[in-house]
Amino acid sequence: xxxxxxxxxxxxxxxxxxxxxxxxxxxxxLFTSMGFQTLVKLGTSITPWAIRAGLPIRGLIRNTIFEQFxxxxxxxxxAPVVNTMARYHVQVILDYxxxxxxxxxxxxxxxxxxxxxxxxxxxxQPNIPFMSIKVTGLARTGLLEKLDAASAxxxxxxxxxxxxxxxxxxxxxxxxxxxxxxxxxxxxAELNVGVLIDAEESWIQDPVDALTMQMxxxxxxxxxxxxxxxxxxxxxxxxxxxxxxxxxxxxxxxxGAKLVRGAYMEKERERAAEMLYSSPxxxxxxxxxxxxxxxxxxxxEHVERIAVIVASxxxxxxxxxxxxxxxxxxxxxxxHIHFSQLYGMSDNITFNLAKAGYAVSKYLPxxxxxxxxxxxxxxxxxxxSVAGHTGRELGLIxxxxxRRKSAG
Numbered sequence: 521x522x523x524x525x526x527x528x529x530x531x532x533x534x535x536x537x538x539x540x541x542x543x544x545x546x547x548x549x550l551f552t553s554m555g556f557q558t559l560v561k562l563g564t565s566i567t568p569w570a571i572r573a574g575l576p577i578r579g580l581i582r583n584t585i586f587e588q589f590x591x592x593x594x595x596x597x598x599a600p601v602v603n604t605m606a607r608y609h610v611q612v613i614l615d616y617x618x619x620x621x622x623x624x625x626x627x628x629x630x631x632x633x634x635x636x637x638x639x640x641x642x643x644x645q646p647n648i649p650f651m652s653i654k655v656t657g658l659a660r661t662g663l664l665e666k667l668d669a670a671s672a673x674x675x676x677x678x679x680x681x682x683x684x685x686x687x688x689x690x691x692x693x694x695x696x697x698x699x700x701x702x703x704x705x706x707x708x709a710e711l712n713v714g715v716l717i718d719a720e721e722s723w724i725q726d727p728v729d730a731l732t733m734q735m736x737x738x739x740x741x742x743x744x745x746x747x748x749x750x751x752x753x754x755x756x757x758x759x760x761x762x763x764x765x766x767x768x769x770x771x772x773x774x775x776g777a778k779l780v781r782g783a784y785m786e787k788e789r790e791r792a793a794e795m796l797y798s799s800p801x802x803x804x805x806x807x808x809x810x811x812x813x814x815x816x817x818x819x820x821e822h823v824e825r826i827a828v829i830v831a832s833x834x835x836x837x838x839x840x841x842x843x844x845x846x847x848x849x850x851x852x853x854x855x856h857i858h859f860s861q862l863y864g865m866s867d868n869i870t871f872n873l874a875k876a877g878y879a880v881s882k883y884l885p886x887x888x889x890x891x892x893x894x895x896x897x898x899x900x901x902x903x904x905s906v907a908g909h910t911g912r913e914l915g916l917i918x919x920x921x922x923r924r925k926s927a928g
Contacts, residue, residue, distance in 0.1 A: 529835050532920035534875045535868040537807040538604050544917055550588055551914045563727050568893050578889055585896050585915055589864040591884040595641050598886050606647040609874040614638050615652040616886030628785055631657040632700035636707050643711035650714035655728045659697040664724035676729025678764040705746055711738045722783050722800045740773040744827035747776030752812040754800050761815050779815050780831040781808055813840055820844040833866040852877040868916050881928040
Protein backbone atom coordinates (compact mmCIF):
# COMPACT_ATOMS: atom_id res chain seq x y z
CA UNK A 521 0.00 0.00 0.00
CA UNK A 522 1.33 3.45 -0.91
CA UNK A 523 1.98 5.69 2.11
CA UNK A 524 -0.45 8.57 2.50
CA UNK A 525 1.07 11.78 1.09
CA UNK A 526 2.61 14.20 3.53
CA UNK A 527 1.13 17.68 3.40
CA UNK A 528 3.25 20.76 3.02
CA UNK A 529 1.55 24.13 2.88
CA UNK A 530 4.78 25.55 1.45
CA UNK A 531 4.30 23.86 -1.94
CA UNK A 532 3.55 26.83 -4.17
CA UNK A 533 3.53 24.80 -7.38
CA UNK A 534 0.37 23.05 -6.16
CA UNK A 535 -1.03 26.20 -4.57
CA UNK A 536 -0.93 28.36 -7.70
CA UNK A 537 -1.11 25.84 -10.54
CA UNK A 538 -4.47 27.34 -11.52
CA UNK A 539 -3.09 30.89 -11.83
CA UNK A 540 -1.31 32.44 -14.80
CA UNK A 541 1.78 34.56 -14.24
CA UNK A 542 -0.29 37.66 -15.04
CA UNK A 543 -2.84 36.71 -12.36
CA UNK A 544 -0.07 36.11 -9.83
CA UNK A 545 1.47 39.51 -10.51
CA UNK A 546 -1.90 41.20 -10.11
CA UNK A 547 -2.43 39.37 -6.80
CA UNK A 548 1.05 40.40 -5.70
CA UNK A 549 0.24 44.05 -6.34
CA LEU A 550 -3.08 43.77 -4.49
CA PHE A 551 -1.64 42.10 -1.37
CA THR A 552 1.24 44.59 -1.36
CA SER A 553 -1.32 47.42 -1.36
CA MET A 554 -3.28 45.80 1.47
CA GLY A 555 -0.10 45.77 3.53
CA PHE A 556 -0.40 49.56 3.91
CA GLN A 557 -2.91 50.07 6.73
CA THR A 558 -3.36 53.79 6.07
CA LEU A 559 -4.25 53.10 2.44
CA VAL A 560 -6.68 50.34 3.43
CA LYS A 561 -8.31 52.55 6.06
CA LEU A 562 -8.82 55.31 3.52
CA GLY A 563 -10.09 52.91 0.86
CA THR A 564 -12.57 51.13 3.11
CA SER A 565 -13.91 54.50 4.28
CA ILE A 566 -14.52 56.10 0.89
CA THR A 567 -15.31 53.10 -1.37
CA PRO A 568 -18.85 52.39 -0.05
CA TRP A 569 -19.65 56.12 -0.29
CA ALA A 570 -18.19 56.36 -3.81
CA ILE A 571 -20.30 53.41 -5.00
CA ARG A 572 -23.47 54.91 -3.50
CA ALA A 573 -22.64 58.28 -5.04
CA GLY A 574 -22.29 56.69 -8.47
CA LEU A 575 -18.66 57.67 -8.96
CA PRO A 576 -16.99 55.83 -11.88
CA ILE A 577 -14.92 53.36 -9.83
CA ARG A 578 -16.78 50.11 -10.55
CA GLY A 579 -14.29 49.09 -13.24
CA LEU A 580 -11.35 49.64 -10.91
CA ILE A 581 -12.98 47.60 -8.14
CA ARG A 582 -14.05 44.82 -10.49
CA ASN A 583 -10.54 44.42 -11.93
CA THR A 584 -8.77 44.40 -8.56
CA ILE A 585 -10.25 43.40 -5.21
CA PHE A 586 -13.53 42.06 -6.70
CA GLU A 587 -11.69 39.78 -9.14
CA GLN A 588 -9.45 38.46 -6.32
CA PHE A 589 -12.18 37.60 -3.81
CA UNK A 590 -15.52 37.28 -5.68
CA UNK A 591 -16.78 34.81 -8.28
CA UNK A 592 -18.83 37.25 -10.35
CA UNK A 593 -21.90 39.47 -10.25
CA UNK A 594 -24.34 36.69 -11.18
CA UNK A 595 -24.66 32.95 -10.61
CA UNK A 596 -23.77 32.32 -14.24
CA UNK A 597 -20.56 34.36 -13.92
CA UNK A 598 -19.29 32.00 -11.20
CA ALA A 599 -19.14 29.07 -13.66
CA PRO A 600 -15.56 29.67 -14.91
CA VAL A 601 -14.24 29.80 -11.33
CA VAL A 602 -16.23 26.72 -10.32
CA ASN A 603 -14.95 24.80 -13.35
CA THR A 604 -11.36 25.84 -12.68
CA MET A 605 -11.62 24.70 -9.06
CA ALA A 606 -13.05 21.36 -10.20
CA ARG A 607 -9.99 20.66 -12.35
CA TYR A 608 -7.90 20.74 -9.17
CA HIS A 609 -10.39 18.72 -7.06
CA VAL A 610 -11.46 21.78 -5.07
CA GLN A 611 -15.18 22.18 -4.39
CA VAL A 612 -17.12 25.43 -4.00
CA ILE A 613 -19.43 26.92 -1.37
CA LEU A 614 -21.63 29.52 -3.07
CA ASP A 615 -22.50 32.66 -1.12
CA TYR A 616 -25.02 35.14 -2.49
CA UNK A 617 -23.58 38.42 -1.23
CA UNK A 618 -26.60 39.92 0.49
CA UNK A 619 -25.66 41.47 3.83
CA UNK A 620 -27.81 42.41 6.78
CA UNK A 621 -30.07 45.41 6.42
CA UNK A 622 -33.66 46.52 6.75
CA UNK A 623 -35.00 45.78 3.30
CA UNK A 624 -38.69 45.55 4.19
CA UNK A 625 -40.74 42.39 3.79
CA UNK A 626 -40.52 42.49 0.01
CA UNK A 627 -36.74 42.69 0.10
CA UNK A 628 -36.50 39.85 2.63
CA UNK A 629 -38.78 37.68 0.49
CA UNK A 630 -36.59 38.47 -2.51
CA UNK A 631 -33.45 37.41 -0.63
CA UNK A 632 -35.15 34.13 0.29
CA UNK A 633 -35.98 33.50 -3.36
CA UNK A 634 -32.39 34.28 -4.36
CA UNK A 635 -31.07 31.80 -1.80
CA UNK A 636 -33.36 29.12 -3.23
CA UNK A 637 -32.20 29.97 -6.74
CA UNK A 638 -28.63 29.31 -5.57
CA UNK A 639 -29.69 25.92 -4.16
CA UNK A 640 -31.35 24.92 -7.44
CA UNK A 641 -28.23 25.92 -9.35
CA UNK A 642 -25.88 24.13 -6.93
CA UNK A 643 -27.93 20.95 -7.30
CA UNK A 644 -27.10 20.87 -11.02
CA GLN A 645 -23.35 21.20 -10.39
CA PRO A 646 -21.32 18.23 -9.10
CA ASN A 647 -18.72 20.53 -7.59
CA ILE A 648 -20.99 22.68 -5.35
CA PRO A 649 -21.97 20.68 -2.24
CA PHE A 650 -22.88 23.71 -0.08
CA MET A 651 -24.29 27.21 -0.18
CA SER A 652 -24.27 29.87 2.50
CA ILE A 653 -27.00 32.16 3.82
CA LYS A 654 -27.27 35.01 6.32
CA VAL A 655 -30.37 35.16 8.50
CA THR A 656 -29.98 38.95 8.40
CA GLY A 657 -30.94 38.60 4.74
CA LEU A 658 -34.22 37.01 5.84
CA ALA A 659 -35.06 38.93 9.02
CA ARG A 660 -35.13 42.54 10.17
CA THR A 661 -32.10 43.26 12.36
CA GLY A 662 -34.19 45.04 15.00
CA LEU A 663 -36.40 41.97 15.35
CA LEU A 664 -33.39 39.71 15.90
CA GLU A 665 -31.97 42.15 18.43
CA LYS A 666 -35.20 42.18 20.44
CA LEU A 667 -35.34 38.38 20.50
CA ASP A 668 -31.69 38.12 21.51
CA ALA A 669 -32.14 40.57 24.38
CA ALA A 670 -34.93 38.36 25.74
CA SER A 671 -32.54 35.42 26.11
CA ALA A 672 -30.69 35.98 29.37
CA UNK A 673 -28.72 32.73 29.13
CA UNK A 674 -27.95 32.85 25.37
CA UNK A 675 -28.97 29.19 25.13
CA UNK A 676 -29.84 29.03 21.44
CA UNK A 677 -28.69 25.40 21.39
CA UNK A 678 -32.03 24.58 23.06
CA UNK A 679 -33.83 25.71 19.90
CA UNK A 680 -36.07 28.12 21.79
CA UNK A 681 -36.86 31.55 20.33
CA UNK A 682 -38.25 33.97 22.91
CA UNK A 683 -41.27 35.12 20.92
CA UNK A 684 -43.16 35.89 24.15
CA UNK A 685 -41.59 39.38 24.13
CA UNK A 686 -42.93 40.21 20.67
CA UNK A 687 -46.06 42.15 19.79
CA UNK A 688 -48.72 40.39 17.72
CA UNK A 689 -47.43 42.04 14.55
CA UNK A 690 -43.85 41.11 15.39
CA UNK A 691 -44.91 37.49 15.96
CA UNK A 692 -46.40 37.45 12.47
CA UNK A 693 -43.16 38.97 11.19
CA UNK A 694 -41.14 36.22 12.90
CA UNK A 695 -43.44 33.54 11.48
CA UNK A 696 -42.52 34.83 8.01
CA UNK A 697 -38.81 34.56 8.88
CA UNK A 698 -39.31 30.95 9.98
CA UNK A 699 -41.26 30.27 6.79
CA UNK A 700 -38.45 31.64 4.62
CA UNK A 701 -35.85 29.58 6.46
CA UNK A 702 -37.97 26.43 6.32
CA UNK A 703 -38.55 26.74 2.57
CA UNK A 704 -34.81 27.14 2.02
CA UNK A 705 -33.86 24.15 4.18
CA UNK A 706 -36.65 21.98 2.77
CA UNK A 707 -35.50 22.62 -0.79
CA UNK A 708 -31.88 21.99 0.20
CA ALA A 709 -32.80 18.65 1.80
CA GLU A 710 -34.80 17.67 -1.28
CA LEU A 711 -31.93 18.54 -3.66
CA ASN A 712 -29.09 17.32 -1.41
CA VAL A 713 -27.34 20.67 -1.01
CA GLY A 714 -25.88 21.70 2.35
CA VAL A 715 -26.96 25.04 3.84
CA LEU A 716 -24.42 26.91 5.97
CA ILE A 717 -26.01 29.49 8.26
CA ASP A 718 -23.55 32.36 8.74
CA ALA A 719 -22.77 33.71 12.19
CA GLU A 720 -23.83 37.23 13.15
CA GLU A 721 -22.89 39.76 15.83
CA SER A 722 -23.32 38.47 19.39
CA TRP A 723 -26.29 40.76 20.11
CA ILE A 724 -28.43 39.11 17.40
CA GLN A 725 -26.93 35.59 17.41
CA ASP A 726 -29.21 33.79 19.89
CA PRO A 727 -32.37 33.65 17.71
CA VAL A 728 -30.17 32.67 14.75
CA ASP A 729 -28.77 29.78 16.80
CA ALA A 730 -32.21 28.71 18.01
CA LEU A 731 -33.78 28.81 14.55
CA THR A 732 -30.82 26.92 13.08
CA MET A 733 -31.15 24.21 15.74
CA GLN A 734 -34.86 23.90 14.88
CA MET A 735 -33.97 23.40 11.22
CA UNK A 736 -31.28 20.83 12.09
CA UNK A 737 -33.71 18.87 14.25
CA UNK A 738 -36.11 18.77 11.30
CA UNK A 739 -33.76 18.18 8.35
CA UNK A 740 -30.58 16.56 9.76
CA UNK A 741 -32.13 13.29 10.92
CA UNK A 742 -30.01 11.13 8.60
CA UNK A 743 -27.47 13.42 6.93
CA UNK A 744 -26.20 16.93 7.62
CA UNK A 745 -28.14 19.44 5.53
CA UNK A 746 -28.09 22.47 7.85
CA UNK A 747 -24.91 23.77 9.51
CA UNK A 748 -24.52 26.40 12.21
CA UNK A 749 -21.45 28.64 12.22
CA UNK A 750 -19.55 28.89 15.50
CA UNK A 751 -17.16 31.78 16.04
CA UNK A 752 -14.44 30.57 18.39
CA UNK A 753 -13.18 34.09 19.05
CA UNK A 754 -16.14 34.24 21.41
CA UNK A 755 -15.37 32.98 24.90
CA UNK A 756 -18.60 30.95 25.11
CA UNK A 757 -18.59 29.11 21.79
CA UNK A 758 -16.60 26.00 22.74
CA UNK A 759 -19.17 25.25 25.43
CA UNK A 760 -21.94 26.16 22.98
CA UNK A 761 -20.57 23.53 20.57
CA UNK A 762 -20.65 20.90 23.32
CA UNK A 763 -24.17 21.90 24.37
CA UNK A 764 -25.31 21.75 20.74
CA UNK A 765 -23.81 18.26 20.44
CA UNK A 766 -25.69 17.11 23.56
CA UNK A 767 -28.93 18.46 22.10
CA UNK A 768 -28.27 16.62 18.83
CA UNK A 769 -27.60 13.40 20.77
CA UNK A 770 -30.80 13.73 22.77
CA UNK A 771 -32.96 14.59 19.76
CA UNK A 772 -31.31 12.17 17.34
CA UNK A 773 -29.97 14.40 14.57
CA UNK A 774 -26.59 15.13 13.00
CA UNK A 775 -25.05 18.37 14.23
CA GLY A 776 -23.68 20.48 11.38
CA ALA A 777 -20.88 22.72 12.65
CA LYS A 778 -18.84 25.19 10.63
CA LEU A 779 -15.93 26.35 12.77
CA VAL A 780 -14.52 29.83 12.19
CA ARG A 781 -12.50 32.18 14.33
CA GLY A 782 -14.73 35.22 13.74
CA ALA A 783 -15.37 38.34 11.70
CA TYR A 784 -16.62 41.12 13.98
CA MET A 785 -13.93 41.45 16.67
CA GLU A 786 -13.40 45.22 16.64
CA LYS A 787 -17.13 45.93 16.43
CA GLU A 788 -17.84 43.53 19.32
CA ARG A 789 -15.21 45.07 21.60
CA GLU A 790 -16.25 48.64 20.79
CA ARG A 791 -19.92 47.93 21.54
CA ALA A 792 -19.07 46.18 24.82
CA ALA A 793 -16.96 49.16 25.91
CA GLU A 794 -19.64 51.68 24.92
CA MET A 795 -22.47 49.80 26.63
CA LEU A 796 -20.42 48.80 29.68
CA TYR A 797 -20.77 45.03 29.51
CA SER A 798 -18.11 42.34 29.52
CA SER A 799 -16.70 41.70 26.05
CA PRO A 800 -17.71 38.31 24.61
CA UNK A 801 -14.41 38.16 22.71
CA UNK A 802 -11.37 36.11 23.74
CA UNK A 803 -8.71 38.14 25.58
CA UNK A 804 -5.98 37.30 23.07
CA UNK A 805 -5.13 35.30 19.94
CA UNK A 806 -3.69 32.42 21.97
CA UNK A 807 -7.02 31.87 23.74
CA UNK A 808 -8.87 31.97 20.42
CA UNK A 809 -6.45 29.49 18.84
CA UNK A 810 -6.75 27.19 21.86
CA UNK A 811 -10.55 27.09 21.74
CA UNK A 812 -10.58 26.67 17.97
CA UNK A 813 -8.28 23.66 18.09
CA UNK A 814 -10.19 22.18 21.04
CA UNK A 815 -13.39 22.58 19.00
CA UNK A 816 -11.79 20.72 16.09
CA UNK A 817 -10.69 17.97 18.51
CA UNK A 818 -14.22 17.68 19.89
CA UNK A 819 -15.77 17.43 16.44
CA UNK A 820 -13.33 14.80 15.17
CA GLU A 821 -13.74 12.81 18.39
CA HIS A 822 -17.53 12.81 17.87
CA VAL A 823 -17.46 12.55 14.08
CA GLU A 824 -20.30 10.01 14.00
CA ARG A 825 -22.72 12.67 15.30
CA ILE A 826 -21.02 15.87 14.09
CA ALA A 827 -20.40 16.93 10.49
CA VAL A 828 -17.71 19.61 10.71
CA ILE A 829 -16.40 22.19 8.29
CA VAL A 830 -12.96 23.42 9.34
CA ALA A 831 -13.21 26.91 7.85
CA SER A 832 -9.80 28.31 8.68
CA UNK A 833 -6.81 30.09 7.18
CA UNK A 834 -4.65 29.00 10.09
CA UNK A 835 -2.08 26.51 8.84
CA UNK A 836 -1.66 24.79 12.20
CA UNK A 837 -5.42 24.23 12.66
CA UNK A 838 -5.71 22.64 9.23
CA UNK A 839 -2.63 20.48 9.72
CA UNK A 840 -3.81 19.51 13.21
CA UNK A 841 -7.14 18.37 11.79
CA UNK A 842 -5.37 16.07 9.33
CA UNK A 843 -3.30 14.65 12.20
CA UNK A 844 -6.43 13.98 14.27
CA UNK A 845 -7.94 12.21 11.27
CA UNK A 846 -4.83 10.06 10.91
CA UNK A 847 -4.99 9.06 14.58
CA UNK A 848 -8.58 7.88 14.15
CA UNK A 849 -7.73 6.24 10.80
CA UNK A 850 -10.39 8.34 9.05
CA UNK A 851 -10.47 8.54 5.27
CA UNK A 852 -9.13 11.79 3.84
CA UNK A 853 -12.48 12.38 2.12
CA UNK A 854 -14.60 11.45 5.16
CA UNK A 855 -18.24 12.53 4.72
CA HIS A 856 -18.27 14.43 8.01
CA ILE A 857 -15.01 16.38 7.70
CA HIS A 858 -14.62 19.18 5.20
CA PHE A 859 -12.05 21.97 4.94
CA SER A 860 -12.71 25.42 3.49
CA GLN A 861 -10.95 28.72 2.81
CA LEU A 862 -12.12 31.96 1.25
CA TYR A 863 -11.66 32.34 -2.49
CA GLY A 864 -8.61 34.49 -3.12
CA MET A 865 -6.86 33.59 0.14
CA SER A 866 -4.73 30.73 1.50
CA ASP A 867 -4.42 28.84 -1.78
CA ASN A 868 -1.41 27.09 -0.25
CA ILE A 869 -3.77 25.39 2.23
CA THR A 870 -6.67 24.66 -0.12
CA PHE A 871 -4.83 23.20 -3.08
CA ASN A 872 -2.33 21.18 -1.06
CA LEU A 873 -5.18 19.63 0.94
CA ALA A 874 -6.95 18.82 -2.32
CA LYS A 875 -3.78 17.29 -3.76
CA ALA A 876 -3.60 15.00 -0.72
CA GLY A 877 -7.20 13.85 -1.25
CA TYR A 878 -9.01 15.81 1.48
CA ALA A 879 -12.50 17.23 0.92
CA VAL A 880 -11.87 20.96 0.61
CA SER A 881 -13.66 23.93 -0.89
CA LYS A 882 -13.39 27.60 -1.67
CA TYR A 883 -16.03 29.88 -0.17
CA LEU A 884 -17.13 31.85 -3.24
CA PRO A 885 -19.25 34.98 -2.86
CA UNK A 886 -21.07 36.47 -5.82
CA UNK A 887 -23.41 39.38 -6.40
CA UNK A 888 -23.61 42.91 -7.78
CA UNK A 889 -20.60 45.02 -6.80
CA UNK A 890 -22.68 47.33 -4.59
CA UNK A 891 -24.03 44.31 -2.65
CA UNK A 892 -20.66 42.66 -2.00
CA UNK A 893 -18.84 45.86 -1.00
CA UNK A 894 -19.27 45.13 2.76
CA UNK A 895 -17.73 41.68 2.21
CA UNK A 896 -14.85 43.12 0.19
CA UNK A 897 -14.14 45.80 2.78
CA UNK A 898 -13.88 43.09 5.48
CA UNK A 899 -11.39 41.16 3.34
CA UNK A 900 -9.26 44.28 2.90
CA UNK A 901 -9.38 45.04 6.63
CA UNK A 902 -8.55 41.45 7.59
CA UNK A 903 -5.56 41.29 5.28
CA UNK A 904 -4.37 44.61 6.63
CA SER A 905 -4.86 43.85 10.33
CA VAL A 906 -4.17 40.12 10.75
CA ALA A 907 -0.57 39.96 11.87
CA GLY A 908 1.62 38.34 9.24
CA HIS A 909 -1.21 37.16 6.97
CA THR A 910 -0.63 39.57 4.10
CA GLY A 911 3.11 38.96 4.35
CA ARG A 912 2.53 35.21 4.17
CA GLU A 913 0.28 35.51 1.09
CA LEU A 914 2.75 37.85 -0.60
CA GLY A 915 5.75 35.69 0.26
CA LEU A 916 4.14 32.59 -1.25
CA ILE A 917 3.19 34.44 -4.44
CA UNK A 918 6.73 35.80 -4.84
CA UNK A 919 8.16 32.34 -4.15
CA UNK A 920 6.03 30.86 -6.94
CA UNK A 921 6.95 33.63 -9.38
CA UNK A 922 10.63 32.97 -8.63
CA ARG A 923 10.13 29.20 -9.05
CA ARG A 924 8.51 29.68 -12.45
CA LYS A 925 11.28 32.03 -13.54
CA SER A 926 14.01 29.57 -12.55
CA ALA A 927 12.11 26.71 -14.22
CA GLY A 928 12.21 28.68 -17.46
